[in-house]
Amino acid sequence: MINFGGGGICNFQCCYCIASAKNKPKLQNGLDFVQVFSAYNQAGMLSEDIHVQFNSGEIGVHPKRAEMFHALGDATVSVLTNSSVYVPEIAEKLRYGDAIVNTSLDAGTRGTFRRVKGTDAWERVCDNLRRYAAIRKSSIVLKYIFLPGINDTPAEIDGFLQICKETAGAVQLSSEIYHPERITGATRRAFQYMRESLEQEGILYRISAGAFSDRK
Numbered sequence: 001m002i003n004f005g006g007g008g009i010c011n012f013q014c015c016y017c018i019a020s021a022k023n024k025p026k027l028q029n030g031l032d033f034v035q036v037f038s039a040y041n042q043a044g045m046l047s048e049d050i051h052v053q054f055n056s057g058e059i060g061v062h063p064k065r066a067e068m069f070h071a072l073g074d075a076t077v078s079v080l081t082n083s084s085v086y087v088p089e090i091a092e093k094l095r096y097g098d099a100i101v102n103t104s105l106d107a108g109t110r111g112t113f114r115r116v117k118g119t120d121a122w123e124r125v126c127d128n129l130r131r132y133a134a135i136r137k138s139s140i141v142l143k144y145i146f147l148p149g150i151n152d153t154p155a156e157i158d159g160f161l162q163i164c165k166e167t168a169g170a171v172q173l174s175s176e177i178y179h180p181e182r183i184t185g186a187t188r189r190a191f192q193y194m195r196e197s198l199e200q201e202g203i204l205y206r207i208s209a210g211a212f213s214d215r216k
């Protein structure tokens with residue numbers, strides 16, 4: 001697995017984001033992503049067994065996006081994307097089973113989405129997820145970060161579940177890992193409601209690191 005942080009280039013302003021805009025869109029050792037992967041590709045070293053993850057930034061708005069995907073050849077990509085932009089290169093990878101799309105929605109309604117993401121893009125994001133899911137739903141992971149007092153109500157979870165049923169192969173649940181002390185009884189009840197609902201719907205889920213990870 002090779003991780004590539006997108007240098008903080010992003011069109012959202014999530015309330016929990018720590019991506020740094022000071023980073024440059026380069027590999028950590030200062031080498032250029034496109035040059036390095038083009039060289040690997042030309043040497044026949046990239047296959048679907050090579051796994052590259054785009055994270056920490058939005059690849060959909062990266063100025064070198066097309067070149068970067070082209071340089072990756074047949075490598076498998078795991079894309080942490082906000083899905084505000086429909087990316088043809090991701091769609092193409094999905095068609096061949098060489099991509100996993102991971103989008104953190106953290107909301108089930110337009111208003112809460114805007115509050116968490118700093119952008120009024122709920123409809124656009126849901127539409128793009130539907131387009132990706134139409135290609136390969138099993139490769140779409142939707143994430144929900146529980147934010148106390150913001151998205152821990154049954155209405156938010158019901159809205160999130162609806163889009164999960166339409167578009168998600170799996171779900172990832174997390175608490176707000178930087179401030180676990182803020183979790184309330186309402187947040188824990190919402191978390192339990194989410195789990196029970198996912199199980200009722202038969203949707204696969206996993207609990208990632210955070211205050212919920214050791215709780216049934």
Ligand code: SF4
Pocket residue numbers: 008010011012013014016017018019056057058081082
């Ligand atoms: S989409 Fe990702 S990189 Fe962009 S602001 Fe949100 S958390 Fe940060």
